[in-house]
Amino acid sequence: MDEQEHNNVLDAEGEGSTIDKMRAKQEKKNMKKAKKKAAKNSASGSTAEDTAAKQLELQEKVRMLVNQLAIREAIQPPPSANNSQKQKDMSSHKFWSTQPVPKHGETIEEDGPIEPNTPYDQIRKEPYTLPKEFEWVTLELNNENELNELYTLLTNNYVEDDDAMFRFDYSGDFLKWALQPPGYLNTWHVGVRVSSNKKLVAFVSGIPADIRIYDSHQHLVEINFLCVHKKLRSKRLAPVLIKEITRRSHLQGIFQAVYTAGVVLPKPISKARYYHRSLNPKKLVETNFSRLPQNTPLSRFIKKFKLPAETSTPGLRPMVEEDVPEVKTLLNEYMSKFNFVPVFKTEEEVKHWILTKDKVIWSYVVEDLETKKLTDFFSFYFLPSSVIGHQVHKTINAVYLFYYAVKESEEKAIKGRLQGLIKDALILAKLKNVDVFNCLDLLENKLFIEDLKFGAGDGYLNYYMYNWRCRDMGSEKVGVVML
């Protein structure tokens, strides 16, 4: 890293302007990209010159691609046969090869921990060593300033590739919901500051969770929000953060963890795909979140996604606090049919995770009109994305399907019931001015994805366990929804 630039970033005074510049630069880039994509969106004819130019462009692209391949090959060790691929795989997962995680291609015969629990007296008591200019901190999220620091770090760095046209826009309330469930520990809100000016430059979180994987019930830690300031990537902070949160988990007697990532690491338990249901098709096309096929009229596209103005499930109403005990039972019963699920042990947990908190999570229950018992419920959480470099649209309002339960046992009945419920969820979301309703293809979501006009996303989510070896599973066997 250029030392000058580096210092600018680390220097609190210069920081604002640097970030602004960085952002401006990125926005420019994205504008260009968006324009390109938009051109693709609308162009349907091309002149002869266009065609020739396109051909040239294509040729150039192929050439560049080929060059890239050639160079990649060139800077690797001489291809000494089969050996090299293996070596590459190993080295590309150098960090993970030191960690208790299953290896790619490993056959798993028996479920169980990979390494035994470390006895307390053998657990390292002092934090791992950071590069000298940094120091560990524990973030206190009840302190508005520190919550804001975290918000700023995540907003500016959580999605950092230049190609990104959207980035998650976590609210303070969302972060508190995500990071302060019952039994949370401050010591698992791990931050790294620059010693000289105290600027927050990295973060990783853990929250306590109870899960069941196959037949094994575990009290463990869910790792999330791993984030390093984009100007400090070369400092190798991420591995230290992972080791540090692991150490702090060990100190609490916890030796297993759950985490998710967009990328493939050794070794996923399951891989889920994102699906998106347009509620505001025109805005999604305008922001290039989705693409209007050039021969499809926009009006037909809009009509396709039109929803009724009102919900249709009789007895559907917003969840209230009194519903918590029944929702807890419904949820845990419904989860019994999957292999990797959360276990809600207390009503406090259900109250925290499921009960409606405006602009964070919305939950609805279905009450049987005769018995007054709850039969079903569903919930979705609100996580908007900023649109980078768009003239008109600044934010896409997105909700994500969270936990739900259906009290039907026969497959066909479940399908019909679930379709009705999720359709109502779409309608309710639309009424809240939500632009897109997202879900993963886990739980029984495949029963409604197609019929309710969800489209496949370009994002995937891989599920992992730390220090636990078990058979992998299809996403329809996964019940854990992580934020």
Next chain:
Amino acid sequence: MMDSSLEEQFTSAYTFLNNHTGINLSNEIKLKLYGYYKVATTGKVNTEKPSLWEIRGRAKWDAWKEVENTPTEEAMQMYVEIVEKANIGWNRDQLDDTTSEEIDIDKENNKTNAQQERMTYVSTLSYEEDEEEDNDENDIFSYAKKGDSVELNKILDLGEVDINAKDNQGLTLLHWASDRGHLEIVKLLIEKGADVNIMSEEENETPLHYSCISEHLDCARYLYHHGANPLIKNAEDSVAFDYCNPQFKEEVIKE
């Protein structure tokens, strides 16, 4: 640590790149590096020039050939400097910056690299490559779709096209321009005598239906004030204003 030898620096830089194959260097830089690497380790070009059709072999060979007369030491020096200037986390003063337990942040391609350190990223709707439609199409309808009023006007001026003709989807030029919100083309078509109340096949919708459903206020206003009949019902028995909110309708009607 300025005392490391040039060879150590070269090896370190080479190893660094080798361990971080996902680092996104420009092809120009990559080719330069390749050329100097070959000179430093092999010397002059000792292979046949690949044929023009072996693009990748040729590019590598050309890069090597270009610098083959560079002395070994200088080639190493150049290599080290390029890697250092590329600003990718390696510099010659930190040869002992051990990274033995580093996470594979910089691996794979650039996109995965970016996705590596964050746990997730914003997914958007994907589309298969084969959904890409025929780009060769450049009839008059394509100009109405993409808003090219100049080309469209040229064709109209030839006088060979029926301005109210429908395409294979049962839509006229005016439907498409109203759907895509190309006001200039809407104006042009109406000036040239396009039927403002023409209905599409099957769904029986007027251009006003299209501009109201697609919420193109300026087009809807123009159509409305140039003879569009807002009482025409489509096959679903709905008039154009049934598809928009009251404010939109108000804006359209307003003088």
